[in-house]
Amino acid sequence: MIQTFAFYLFAVLVIASAVMVITARNPVHSVLWLILAFFNAAGLMVLVGAEFIAMLLVIVYVGAVAVLFLFVVMMLDIDVAAMRAGFMKNFPLGIAIALILLAELVLGIGAYRTGAIELGTPLASDAPAMVESNTAAIGAMLYSKYIVLFEAAGIILLVAMIGAIVLTHRPSKSKRGQQDIGKQVRRNPDEATVMKQPTVGEGVEL
Amino acid sequence: MTEFFQSLGMNYEWAWFVATIAGILLIALPLMLAVAMIIYVDRKVWAAINLRRGPNVVGPFGLLQSFADGLKVFLQETIIPSAANKGIFILAPIVTFTVALMAWAVIPFDAGVVLADINVGLLYIFAISSLSVYGIIMAGWASNSKYPFFSAMRASAQMISYEVSIGFIMVGVILYAGSFNLTDIVMAQKGHGLGIVNGYVFNILLFPIFVMFFISALAETQRVPFDLTEAESELVAGYQTEYSSMSFALFWLGEYANILLMCALMTILFFGGWLPPLDIDLIPWFDIPGVIWFFGKMFMFFFMFSWVMATVPRYRYDQLMRLGWKVFLPLSLFFVVLISGWLMATGHYGAAA
Numbered sequence: 001m002i003q004t005f006a007f008y009l010f011a012v013l014v015i016a017s018a019v020m021v022i023t024a025r026n027p028v029h030s031v032l033w034l035i036l037a038f039f040n041a042a043g044l045m046v047l048v049g050a051e052f053i054a055m056l057l058v059i060v061y062v063g064a065v066a067v068l069f070l071f072v073v074m075m076l077d078i079d080v081a082a083m084r085a086g087f088m089k090n091f092p093l094g095i096a097i098a099l100i101l102l103a104e105l106v107l108g109i110g111a112y113r114t115g116a117i118e119l120g121t122p123l124a125s126d127a128p129a130m131v132e133s134n135t136a137a138i139g140a141m142l143y144s145k146y147i148v149l150f151e152a153a154g155i156i157l158l159v160a161m162i163g164a165i166v167l168t169h170r171p172s173k174s175k176r177g178q179q180d181i182g183k184q185v186r187r188n189p190d191e192a193t194v195m196k197q198p199t200v201g202e203g204v205e206l
Numbered sequence: 207m208t209e210f211f212q213s214l215g216m217n218y219e220w221a222w223f224v225a226t227i228a229g230i231l232l233i234a235l236p237l238m239l240a241v242a243m244i245i246y247v248d249r250k251v252w253a254a255i256n257l258r259r260g261p262n263v264v265g266p267f268g269l270l271q272s273f274a275d276g277l278k279v280f281l282q283e284t285i286i287p288s289a290a291n292k293g294i295f296i297l298a299p300i301v302t303f304t305v306a307l308m309a310w311a312v313i314p315f316d317a318g319v320v321l322a323d324i325n326v327g328l329l330y331i332f333a334i335s336s337l338s339v340y341g342i343i344m345a346g347w348a349s350n351s352k353y354p355f356f357s358a359m360r361a362s363a364q365m366i367s368y369e370v371s372i373g374f375i376m377v378g379v380i381l382y383a384g385s386f387n388l389t390d391i392v393m394a395q396k397g398h399g400l401g402i403v404n405g406y407v408f409n410i411l412l413f414p415i416f417v418m419f420f421i422s423a424l425a426e427t428q429r430v431p432f433d434l435t436e437a438e439s440e441l442v443a444g445y446q447t448e449y450s451s452m453s454f455a456l457f458w459l460g461e462y463a464n465i466l467l468m469c470a471l472m473t474i475l476f477f478g479g480w481l482p483p484l485d486i487d488l489i490p491w492f493d494i495p496g497v498i499w500f501f502g503k504m505f506m507f508f509f510m511f512s513w514v515m516a517t518v519p520r521y522r523y524d525q526l527m528r529l530g531w532k533v534f535l536p537l538s539l540f541f542v543v544l545i546s547g548w549l550m551a552t553g554h555y556g557a558a559a
Contacts, residue, residue, distance in 0.1 A: 001219050002219060002222065002223075026291075028291075028294075028347060029294075032294070032344070035340070051324065051325060051326045052325075052326055052329070055326050055329035055330055055332075055333050056329070058333035058334075058336070058337070059329065059332055059333045059336055062333070062336065062337060063333060063336025063337065063339075063369065064336070064366060064369075067339060067340075067343070067362050067366060068366075070343055070362075071343075071359070071362055074343075074347050074355075074358075075359075133325045133326075134325075135325065135326065135386060179524070181528065
């Protein structure tokens with residue numbers, strides 16, 4: 001009873017907030033509704049027993065990705081009227097994408113009804129043991145069966161990270177100036193301040 | 207607790223419902239009281255360090271000062287700026303406050319005294335603490351005023367930066383404990399140091415990351431020296447400039463509940479939670495309830511928080527970012543490698559090299 005109630009609560013909230021994402025007029029409101037949708041999707045994950053994935057969903061999407069999203073959307077100066085003007089121009093493209101999505105949904109539901117996919121017979125040892133927590137089960141899977149894919153994903157992310165650093169890196173002798181942190185830290189009152197005793201009516205000469 | 211309500215003649219669903227609500231209230235209401243008292247403690251500690259008296263008028267020793275402040279704030283008028291985005295403006299303090307309370311669901315106060323003893327407790331806390339930035343961003347944006355907006359920008363960049371190093375520090379502790387469950391993490395610290403000392407902080411590999419965690423906790427809760435979000439010399443009062451009355455008080459309560467949460471987290475991760483400091487029974491301190499130890503350790507950390515607040519000047523924003531990304535991130539990553547290497551080399555996980 002509790003689970004059923006929780007499922008319908010989360011499911012209704014996911015769908016309702018997803019609808020609000022696309023109908024909200026203010027883009028910031030859209031992002032906030034999107035965050036609510038993420039959060040309730042995490043709730044659904046908890047209900048099916050995938051608590052590790054649920055927590056990662058909240059940490060990665062809600063905690064990091066959506067914050068940056070919100071950050072960007074808040075700083076943009078979006079003119080809703082100008083966007084409305086482009087609506088009719090992009091209408092055919094939108095319809096095409098919607099049709100593709102619809103076709104994929106129908107195909108997906110049809111495929112789901114015909115049964116599970118059979119790409120190979122699972123080994124007995126691959127079946128996750130029910131006693132261990134799903135964090136341990138995911139770890140055991142990732143570091144044994146899918147080790148190559150896992151490492152490949154890691155290398156791709158590393159390359160992306162290095163790329164980002166290269167793009168934003170500023171050479172130490174750049175025209176825009178640079179900071180010598182060590183020099184700032186070493187600075188002490190003796191070299192930064194002077195005590196003067198100005199005479200009345202003359203002020204300080206530096 | 208569910209069994210108790212079932213014995214009163216309720217069916218399972220109702221008993222569960224009532225027990226959960228009772229559990230939530232049992233944590234949330236004392237927490238609110240603790241926040242009120244801890245604000246008083248905070249002010250008294252600053253006063254003592256500054257050679258002042260601090261609050262000493264309302265009630266004996268000024269103990270009721272926080273309640274007087276609360277009453278004052280409650281009786282004021284809630285002002286909503288006409289240019290504000292009304293819905294989000296009202297929602298922001300509520301989000302801050304709710305999120306600050308949510309994380310307490312998985313904190314074990316004593317052996318078995320926890321509302322939800324879930325497997326991924328530490329990840330849950332990490333997820334919830336990453337949510338707390340939303341209250342600030344929403345407040346800053348909805349105020350439709352430039353200083354709160356700058357403050358919100360600063361807050362989000364700061365919290366994302368320091369969450370990274372907090373995450374890596376948690377990984378170090380998780381590697382030692384072998385579990386995300388907070389109760390398991392505390393129990394793994396029993397007799398950790400030579401079978402005598404309880405607590406990871408006495409481990410020479412974990413002590414440096416404890417220090418980093420403490421500093422990151424200051425940044426994560428936006429306490430001095432990292433309170434750039436409400437730097438009054440630059441940003442008036444930061445994201446809460448436009449807030450008044452109860453909406454302001456909710457920010458305040460949420461902020462202090464977050465600080466207490468960080469204190470509880472340091473207690474659990476590094477100082478052995480509800481366990482007494484030594485695992486030998488020289489003096490009968492195993493008779494002292496675990497809750498007392500837990501709150502005692504939390505109080506010690508809170509004292510350190512106020513101590514820092516009273517003595518350290520504020521950082522500059524670029525220094526703050528540099529510390530987070532160029533010092534703490536590489537250092538915590540290095541410690542993850544070091545700790546996992548050490549654990550593998552010594553056969554902590556059974557597979558000796």
